[in-house]
Amino acid sequence: MAAQAAPALNLATPPLDERSKHLRRLAVRTLHGGERGHVGSSMSLIEIMRVLYDDVLRYRANEPKWPGRDRMILSKGHGCIAQYVMLAEKGFIPYETLDTFCRRDSILGGHPEAAKIPGVEASTGALGHGLSYGVGMALAARIEKRDTRVIVVMGDGEINEGSVWEAALCAGKHKLNNLTAVIDYNKIQSAGPTCEIQDLEPLLDKWRAFNFAAVDVDGHDVEALREVFNRLPLAADRPSAIICHTVKGKGIAFAENDANWHHKSKIANDVATKLYAALE
Amino acid sequence: MRQTCLNMVYDLAKRDKRVLFIGSDLSPGLLGDMKKEMPERWYMEGITEANVIGMAAGFAMEGYIPYVNTIATFITRRCYEQVAVDLCLHELPVRLIGNGGGLVYAPLGPTHLAIEDIAIMRALPNMTVTAVCDAKEMMRLMNATLEWPNPIYIRLAKGGDPVVSRDENGFAIGKAIPMRRARSRRSIVLMATGVMTTNCLAAADLLAKDGHDVSVVHFHTVKPLDEVAVLEFARDAELVATVEEGTMIGGFGSAVTDVLVEKLGASLPALVRIGLPDAFPHKYGLQEELFEVYGLAPAQIAARVSKSLKVKDKVA
Numbered sequence: 312m313a314a315q316a317a318p319a320l321n322l323a324t325p326p327l328d329e330r331s332k333h334l335r336r337l338a339v340r341t342l343h344g345g346e347r348g349h350v351g352s353s354m355s356l357i358e359i360m361r362v363l364y365d366d367v368l369r370y371r372a373n374e375p376k377w378p379g380r381d382r383m384i385l386s387k388g389h390g391c392i393a394q395y396v397m398l399a400e401k402g403f404i405p406y407e408t409l410d411t412f413c414r415r416d417s418i419l420g421g422h423p424e425a426a427k428i429p430g431v432e433a434s435t436g437a438l439g440h441g442l443s444y445g446v447g448m449a450l451a452a453r454i455e456k457r458d459t460r461v462i463v464v465m466g467d468g469e470i471n472e473g474s475v476w477e478a479a480l481c482a483g484k485h486k487l488n489n490l491t492a493v494i495d496y497n498k499i500q501s502a503g504p505t506c507e508i509q510d511l512e513p514l515l516d517k518w519r520a521f522n523f524a525a526v527d528v529d530g531h532d533v534e535a536l537r538e539v540f541n542r543l544p545l546a547a548d549r550p551s552a553i554i555c556h557t558v559k560g561k562g563i564a565f566a567e568n569d570a571n572w573h574h575k576s577k578i579a580n581d582v583a584t585k586l587y588a589a590l591e
Numbered sequence: 592m593r594q595t596c597l598n599m600v601y602d603l604a605k606r607d608k609r610v611l612f613i614g615s616d617l618s619p620g621l622l623g624d625m626k627k628e629m630p631e632r633w634y635m636e637g638i639t640e641a642n643v644i645g646m647a648a649g650f651a652m653e654g655y656i657p658y659v660n661t662i663a664t665f666i667t668r669r670c671y672e673q674v675a676v677d678l679c680l681h682e683l684p685v686r687l688i689g690n691g692g693g694l695v696y697a698p699l700g701p702t703h704l705a706i707e708d709i710a711i712m713r714a715l716p717n718m719t720v721t722a723v724c725d726a727k728e729m730m731r732l733m734n735a736t737l738e739w740p741n742p743i744y745i746r747l748a749k750g751g752d753p754v755v756s757r758d759e760n761g762f763a764i765g766k767a768i769p770m771r772r773a774r775s776r777r778s779i780v781l782m783a784t785g786v787m788t789t790n791c792l793a794a795a796d797l798l799a800k801d802g803h804d805v806s807v808v809h810f811h812t813v814k815p816l817d818e819v820a821v822l823e824f825a826r827d828a829e830l831v832a833t834v835e836e837g838t839m840i841g842g843f844g845s846a847v848t849d850v851l852v853e854k855l856g857a858s859l860p861a862l863v864r865i866g867l868p869d870a871f872p873h874k875y876g877l878q879e880e881l882f883e884v885y886g887l888a889p890a891q892i893a894a895r896v897s898k899s900l901k902v903k904d905k906v907a
Contacts, residue, residue, distance in 0.1 A: 425681065426681075432652070433648075433652065433681065434676070434680055437676050440673065440676060441645075442645075443641070443642045443643075443644070443648070443649060443673075443677070444645055444646075444652065445649060446645070446646045447646040447648060447650040447651070447653070447657075448650075448653055449649075450634075450646070450649075450650065451649070451653035451654075451655060452653075453631070454631045473641070474641035474642055474645065474673070477641055477642035478642045478646070480637070480639065480642075481636055481639060481642050484636075
């Protein structure tokens with residue numbers, strides 16, 4: 312049987328604006344600093360991270376553990392460059408730190424570590440852990456009657472993990488309206504298209520069947536992302552799921568939708584130059 | 592021991608608002624009073640061990656001290672990566688209460704026999720590994736867990752185990768307890784963890800009847816191991832025997848052996864390790880019957896030690 316293709320959202324993605332290009336240039340700077348990194352997986356996340364940090368999350372860069380902050384867990388830890396870029400933009404870390412990515416004594420590893428990086432809630436990298444952390448955090452906020460919002464960002468390959476669906480059952484049971492699952496649905500995992508490797512469709516129905524209020528959104532349309540995030544919770548009596556339709560490698564034309572750009576090593580000057588040029 | 596442990600969770604929760612309970616799919620009505628009194632700190636989340644560990648981690652990141660309970664094999668094997676990453680990497684004060692450590696679930700077969708729980712938990716950085724010998728000692732351990740900063744694995748025995756621990760010996764995580772002291776330093780030393788300490792005390796009585804001078808040292812904490820106690824008793828011993836209800840690969844005996852080899856080098860005492868072989872148990876019956884199958888009954892421990900002494904003397 313042929314693999315079922317993901318339904319096409321009516322995507323009329325606006326062209327990347329200058330801020331999105333600027334953030335991608337910082338991502339390239341980071342990749343160049345480490346001479347390696349998850350290119351495709353970070354580029355698909357840029358607008359999601361941008362809107363979260365620019366418009367949605369409550370935080371204090373000079374007080375990363377401020378109790379009143381919202382909790383954002385990047386469960387797809389391999390997309391960390393997109394978060395590192397925003398942490399630099401918001402003053403959690405200096406821009407120069409981006410250049411140390413993956414270097415021996417850097418605080419910025421190929422996956423984020425909470426004990427090292429201000430503004431990172433949990434160490435991630437092993438997939439399928441973040442949503443359960445979010446369940447515990449959301450229940451803790453409920454006990455303490457805090458209005459904390461807990462947002463867990465996952466990859467599409469990541470949600471192959473059974474533990475994600477255990478956590479989804481649990482979140483639905485507890486009607487955690489302060490918890491939001493965000494899926495970076497770029498439709499390509501490491502080995503190839505998700506529809507061939509481990510098909511997720513019908514994905515929206517799956518989250519709804521687990522008692523989430525779920526919506527689709529164009530994950531590169533900044534206005535559309537703002538609109539949906541600012542509507543949270545999507546329902547008063549259940550957790551929310553936002554399925555962001557994205558493009559792997561978005562913004563780097565030659566890397567878009569190419570599984571070979573999921574992760575790249577040997578990003579030396581020549582490759583960095585090409586990556587920068589693609590963003591002109 | 593299990594009931595005492597769970598009652599203590601409730602007791603701790605009454606004393607400290609950070610304490611909460613998360614079970615998987617346990618007995619109906621379990622900790623019913625706690626559920627009634629503090630429903631926001633009592634959770635039963637079904638057969639979702641990976642999620643339960645992650646959820647406990649999320650709570651602990653917010654300042655809570657979750658006590659998680661399910662069958663020992665499922666709280667160790669089933670969710671090993673969650674235990675490693677969620678709890679140990681983040682150094683969170685989550686307590687894992689494993690029902691039926693070792694051979695307790697004898698009639699249920701190898702899927703339910705926690706033969707390597709101590710070995711695999713011990714291998715994880717930041718993990719503390721405990722196996723107390725009776726219900727009274729469980730109370731002391733549980734009191735000590737409240738302020739311990741790291742994750743703790745709490746191995747439960749069958750329940751109704753004879754009480755051999757004593758209040759006057761005190762209790763501190765990581766501090767071994769001499770249960771029986773030989774007259775001289777040149778003696779047989781039995782080192783054990785969990786209910787094997789009880790069997791070792793009985794074995795020591797048998798050995799004493801044959802004229803042997805025997806110490807028994809109880810290690811309710813396998814990690815961090817009380818190296819000072821290991822060395823103090825082993826340095827001049829005629830023979831050291833480690834006894835455990837678990838695999839000998841990487842378990843308690845391995846931990847003791849590591850210390851002895853590293854610290855005593857060429858002047859090692861004669862050493863016997865008694866525990867489970869590198870195989871899944873395929874017999875049923877009772878825990879006590881499996882003790883006999885694997886040479887863990889008191890008379891068998893005594894006989895094995897006696898035999899080792901004779902072999903040692905012959906070699907000498």
